[in-house]
Amino acid sequence: MSLDDISIKVADLHSIGSVDALLNEIATRLQRFVTTGETALIDLKGLPFSPAEYEGLRTMLGRGEISARLEAIGDSELYETHYPGVWWVTHYNVEGDVIADLLEIAAVPAILHSQPEDVQDGLERLQHTLSQNK
Amino acid sequence: MTEHETLEQRLHEQGISRRSFLKFCAAMATMMALPPSSATAIAAALSQAKRPSVIWLSFQECTGCTESLTRSHSPTLESMIFDLISLDYHHTLQAASGFAAEQARDEAMKEFHGKYLLLVDGSIPLKDGGVYSTIAGRTNLDMLQEAAAGAAAIVAVGSCAAFGGLPNAQPNPTGAVAVSDIIKDKPIINISGCPPIPAVITAVLAHYLTFGALPALDDLGRPKAFYGETIHDRCYRRPMYEQGKFAKSFDDEGARNGWCLYELGCKGPTTHNACATTKWNGGAGFPIEAGHGCLGCSEPKFWDVGSFYTPLPAPAADVTAFAQAAALAGAAAAVVLSTADRAKQRRAQRSRQKLTVSDLKGE
Numbered sequence: 001m002s003l004d005d006i007s008i009k010v011a012d013l014h015s016i017g018s019v020d021a022l023l024n025e026i027a028t029r030l031q032r033f034v035t036t037g038e039t040a041l042i043d044l045k046g047l048p049f050s051p052a053e054y055e056g057l058r059t060m061l062g063r064g065e066i067s068a069r070l071e072a073i074g075d076s077e078l079y080e081t082h083y084p085g086v087w088w089v090t091h092y093n094v095e096g097d098v099i100a101d102l103l104e105i106a107a108v109p110a111i112l113h114s115q116p117e118d119v120q121d122g123l124e125r126l127q128h129t130l131s132q133n134k
Numbered sequence: 135m136t137e138h139e140t141l142e143q144r145l146h147e148q149g150i151s152r153r154s155f156l157k158f159c160a161a162m163a164t165m166m167a168l169p170p171s172s173a174t175a176i177a178a179a180l181s182q183a184k185r186p187s188v189i190w191l192s193f194q195e196c197t198g199c200t201e202s203l204t205r206s207h208s209p210t211l212e213s214m215i216f217d218l219i220s221l222d223y224h225h226t227l228q229a230a231s232g233f234a235a236e237q238a239r240d241e242a243m244k245e246f247h248g249k250y251l252l253l254v255d256g257s258i259p260l261k262d263g264g265v266y267s268t269i270a271g272r273t274n275l276d277m278l279q280e281a282a283a284g285a286a287a288i289v290a291v292g293s294c295a296a297f298g299g300l301p302n303a304q305p306n307p308t309g310a311v312a313v314s315d316i317i318k319d320k321p322i323i324n325i326s327g328c329p330p331i332p333a334v335i336t337a338v339l340a341h342y343l344t345f346g347a348l349p350a351l352d353d354l355g356r357p358k359a360f361y362g363e364t365i366h367d368r369c370y371r372r373p374m375y376e377q378g379k380f381a382k383s384f385d386d387e388g389a390r391n392g393w394c395l396y397e398l399g400c401k402g403p404t405t406h407n408a409c410a411t412t413k414w415n416g417g418a419g420f421p422i423e424a425g426h427g428c429l430g431c432s433e434p435k436f437w438d439v440g441s442f443y444t445p446l447p448a449p450a451a452d453v454t455a456f457a458q459a460a461a462l463a464g465a466a467a468a469v470v471l472s473t474a475d476r477a478k479q480r481r482a483q484r485s486r487q488k489l490t491v492s493d494l495k496g497e
Binding site (some may be wrong): 017018040041042043044045047048049050051053070072073076089091093097098099100101102110111114115116117118 | 154160161163165370373417429
């Protein structure tokens with residue numbers, strides 16, 4: 001029995017065209033980021049992909065040098081794709097469901113920056129600890 | 135009764151970081167089908183938002199809508215109920231029963247008169263004085279009219295509350311009608327579907343919470359963000375339709391190849407809903423992805439318009455020409471959707487201004 005005897009087939013992604021369309025969109029946004037520094041976000045949950053196309057997009061974009069994990073009301077996975085400046089950002093809730101699935105065109109995803117409010121809170125905690133130790 | 139302090143105060147007291155809050159807002163933007171860049175504007179609005187009181191009345195229904203809501207993933211129901219809204223009465227979900235439950239409803243209606251959101255699922259039977267559905271000895275009609283009088287707005291959850299639903303199917307033995315057939319003097323938002331997509335229910339509540347107003351509605355009172363396009367417009371099998379590749383039976387070569395289900399009775403072209411993108415069961419899929427056509431459950435009278443397996447009527451011309459016409463119609467619909475506020479959003483993005491809450495409201 002050969003592989004051809006099995007009725008399940010590998011989908012031909014290019015015949016559908018949605019992945020190619022999105023890759024063009026990414027290229028346009030990336031060009032704009034290079035020229036003007038303008039960052040962009042693409043909401044993958046708003047796009048009509050079949051599971052095969054979604055996996056196809058993952059394969060096409062690949063993985064680059066950096067990945068990060070955020071633990072804030074559930075996990076978040078962030079990694080730079082094979083194309084520097086194109087980040088895949090997936091937010092999960094505490095139950096492990098995907099609550100946002102984004103492509104971010106930026107030098108660093110915005111959520112990785114320390115937030116001024118949190119920095120201020122941390123500074124106060126540190127000063128409080130120091131005053132206790134005196 | 136709960137204190138209606140702002141969300142920012144509550145989160146800070148719970149030790150939730152600003153970064154967590156921004157992540158939450160990114161999820162909210164996704165859920166409300168707003169541009170992902172609007173998360174910052176949502177954060178600003180939500181910081182000052184107060185928790186609205188919500189009263190949920192269930193009438194002539196199957197509890198499928200509540201089942202749907204309790205499977206809402208983003209954000210979790212728990213966070214919706216305890217952090218975002220104050221669910222003061224829901225006879226299926228609340229712990230209290232009997233007189234204590236009815237008392238909770240009375241107190242909420244009194245304390246938040248003119249301010250609470252009223253959610254209704256199920257149709258309302260009018261025949262024979264409304265005797266076919268009663269709660270605590272009172273008819274649904276009586277209870278709806280009383281609760282509607284003090285409501286800021288009404289959300290009709292599911293096709294029964296929105297359009298009459300299955301109880302309204304011919305010969306309609308109980309005289310079932312929709313909320314909008316009875317209440318004429320309050321804003322009503324219809325979240326149709328049998329059941330509606332859980333994320334759409336929570337998104338409408340989140341929109342109300344964030345902006346203090348109901349979202350833009352279509353001519354059937356449904357939020358445009360989710361019902362503005364058809365299943366067909368957003369279907370991943372749409373390119374197959376354009377190419378004239380149709381499954382002719384549920385087990386033929388075309389069905390196995392994932393071709394368009396139009397000729398097997400799919401109602402996607404006439405059904406407005408967000409199933410193709412928002413999807414079901416935590417994003418696992420939607421009916422067409424499972425190989426079955428759309429039943430059209432978010433449209434009025436879907437229960438009385440013939441077989442689910444009869445193809446939609448097409449012009450006498452060959453189907454390729456029809457497909458081209460449909461593609462043009464789709465393009466036209468997209469133009470209509472590009473309303474002034476969308477244009478403003480794009481202009482703001484182009485000139486790199488930050489979006490404000492009023493931009494998102496379309497002011």
